Amino acid sequence: MQKLTKLYADYKGEEPVEIEKLPGAGSNRQYYRFVDKDGGTIIGVVGTSRDENHAFIYLDNHFSMRKLPVPNVLAVSNDELRYLQTDLGNSSLFDAIKGGREADGRYNQKEQQLLVKTIRELPKIQIEGARELDWTNCYPQPEFDKEGVLFDLNYFKYCFLKATGLDFHELKLEANFRMFAKDLTSEDCDSFLYRDFQARNIMLDENDNPYFIDFQGGRKGPYYYDVASFLWQASAKYSFKLRRKLVYEYYNSLKNYVEVPSERHFVERLSLFVLFRTLQVLGAYGFRGYFERKKHFLDSIPPAMDNLRELLKLNPDIFPYPYMMDMLKKLTEMPMFSHIEEPAHSRADGYKITDSNVYVAHSQDGPATFSSYDAKGPLVVNVNSFSFRKGIPDDPSGNGGGYVFDCRSTHNPGRYEPYKKLTGLDEPVIRFLEDDGEILTFLDEVYKLADHHVMRYIQRGFTNLMFSFGCTGGQHRSVYSAQHLAEHIHEKFGIEVHVNHREQNIQQILLKK
Structure with a gap:
């Protein structure tokens, strides 16, 4: 201070x-x-x-x-x-439209005019703001890409979907997630993706003109994302009629800046991003609500689920991901409990299972639907990062094979203030470790040992192998090492690798090539 x-x-x-x-x-x-x-x-x-x-x-x-x-x-x-x-003062759009929000989505004319004025300004910062912008200055990444999409989809899977107790096939869902991510990133857009475009981040001057704040997480990406983020915010409870009006206002304003796609194409693309944003926020609500026990986020789940139900009524051809959509349908049919009493580590706080029907494979689901892996198939490698303070990870296979490596001999970025809030997956930490070089020498020897062991396990028909990397907090060196060994093994041998950054609550599956 x-x-x-x-x-x-x-x-x-x-x-x-x-x-x-x-x-x-x-x-x-x-x-x-x-x-x-x-x-x-x-x-x-x-x-x-x-x-x-x-x-x-x-x-x-x-x-x-x-x-x-x-x-x-x-x-x-x-x-x-x-x-x-x-x-910019204290007057935000969020406060200015409080009456409509508290009236269960019945916004008066003044509130609707504020929303129209704001949504018509959005293309200005998206398109004009992108001109001559150096994307390398964006944080934490310069562009909306498949890896970022998959991270958010898996956040939904682990922080919301699994907490409901709904049974699902992870490989089939992962295959649909990958197709979904590919579709979301298939259209080139040289526009600024605000990422956190919401009423709280719009300030109003004395003439009710909107000013934008908190755009530090922005990056190059599709303009549909911000429209979905703004208009499908669960707590806003915008009516279908008001949403349609605001989408129309945005679309016509966008015409002033770029050549726009047809209305049909625009609406279909927007629907994809609405679904993505809905899953994104459910992941956040699940973590903040189910695990951190914050009432505001628990209360936000029902309106978000209502948004999801409305999406499932759209033409199914818009969402060509049969397994994922079937799973989401089952999710919306699970009745919510009225009160949550179980502790945060227990199963199924808010839902109970009502449908145990087995999903019938669909040709559009991708190769994972017909996966040959059935716990007796080819080698699967598990790679973990962890904190020694919390103990060495258990072997989920029960076979007990593998290695534990201690990363604490290498230079620790966690000792320095700029890196304390980051992990070994973040670019600044990666640069620190690789510029220092100790971690690279350490991993060179690990790669030699791992390559020989993986090759012999494949030759002998073994099904499980585990590598674990520990450091002080399970945040920087161990995360970097585990991620890089997993990617090295996957790239070299093409086998399925499961990555678990235990202390960061991050999981990833690198599917068999």
């Missing part, structure tokens, strides 16, 4: 007469309102991630240069952990 106050004093040439700490948002950033002797105000920001701050500062300067409605960054500390920006 002292450093932020000094940044203010250096910029203004005087000390503030008052400092007000503002309510926290969803991130780790802290916001303060500085007041000068004339009553003028400036917002001061303290962040924990230099890379995230850098992304916001770069994007804000770029958008300001293109005369887009965003706050202006006024001063930045040398380490980019603190900065000052113009004060």
